[in-house]
Amino acid sequence: MRAIQVTTLDGxxxxxxxxxxxxxxxxxxxxxxHAVGVNFPDVLQTRxxxxxxxxxxxxxxxxxxxxxxxxxxxxxxxxxxxxxGWGGYAERVAVDPSMTFALPDALTFAQGAALPMxxxxxxxxxxxxxxxxxxxxxxxxxxxxxxxxxTTQLAKALGARVIAVxxxxxxxxxxxxxxxxxxxxxxxxxxxxxxxxxxxxxDVVMDPVGGDRFTDxxxxxxxxxxxxxV
Numbered sequence: 001m002r003a004i005q006v007t008t009l010d011g012x013x014x015x016x017x018x019x020x021x022x023x024x025x026x027x028x029x030x031x032x033x034h035a036v037g038v039n040f041p042d043v044l045q046t047r048x049x050x051x052x053x054x055x056x057x058x059x060x061x062x063x064x065x066x067x068x069x070x071x072x073x074x075x076x077x078x079x080x081x082x083x084x085g086w087g088g089y090a091e092r093v094a095v096d097p098s099m100t101f102a103l104p105d106a107l108t109f110a111q112g113a114a115l116p117m118x119x120x121x122x123x124x125x126x127x128x129x130x131x132x133x134x135x136x137x138x139x140x141x142x143x144x145x146x147x148x149x150x151t152t153q154l155a156k157a158l159g160a161r162v163i164a165v166x167x168x169x170x171x172x173x174x175x176x177x178x179x180x181x182x183x184x185x186x187x188x189x190x191x192x193x194x195x196x197x198x199x200x201x202x203d204v205v206m207d208p209v210g211g212d213r214f215t216d217x218x219x220x221x222x223x224x225x226x227x228x229x230v
Contacts, residue, residue, distance in 0.1 A: 003090035029071030061088025065112030134159030144171035
């Protein structure tokens with residue numbers, strides 16, 4: 001099978017397209033990959049900078065969507081999403097059955113491959129870490145990115161009001177399409193948030209950006225507010 005392999009830790013430009021043996025399964029679900037997610041950890045792994053460091057050489061790619069070739073608990077040809085950790089940048093990958101999920105027909109393979117890293121991270125962050133409640137207000141930094149879009153959609157589904165922050169005007173449409181109630185463009189968001197909340201502040205900040213935004217994100221919180229660094 002064709003696969004993208006990391007052979008040296010010199011960054012994305014050093015990866016190679018190679019012919020590698022297909023996975024045999026051995027109690028795992030073998031998936032024919034139709035779509036694979038591209039995430040920041042994948043980039044870090046090409047430089048050996050992520051906390052999970054597969055031994056060289058390895059095939060990156062942590063989340064895939066495709067059809068089942070073989071394996072326990074699933075029928076051949078069934079549409080699935082798999083969280084494989086690495087190995088996804090290949091025509092086939094073996095996934096632990098506990099990390100393999102049926103993909104609803106309403107979702108495309110590309111949509112399915114975008115679910116595990118972003119949406120499960122955000123679901124855990126909002127419901128477990130912050131225990132977000134209906135009616136609360138969430139400020140979303142980097143709202144046009146993967147974590148930002150997932151946060152906006154899930155926060156709205158949980159009954160929250162969403163104020164989205166994007167860096168440029170061309171990203172505003174993405175944030176609004178995800179369901180944001182309000183969108184603030186640019187780094188000077190603190191004053192806008194104060195005005196939009198009547199001076200009270202927000203209950204939750206989701207911050208996947210960090211850097212210079214962090215301090216003003218803290219200043220946007222109301223009393224007993226929660227800030228998530230993802």
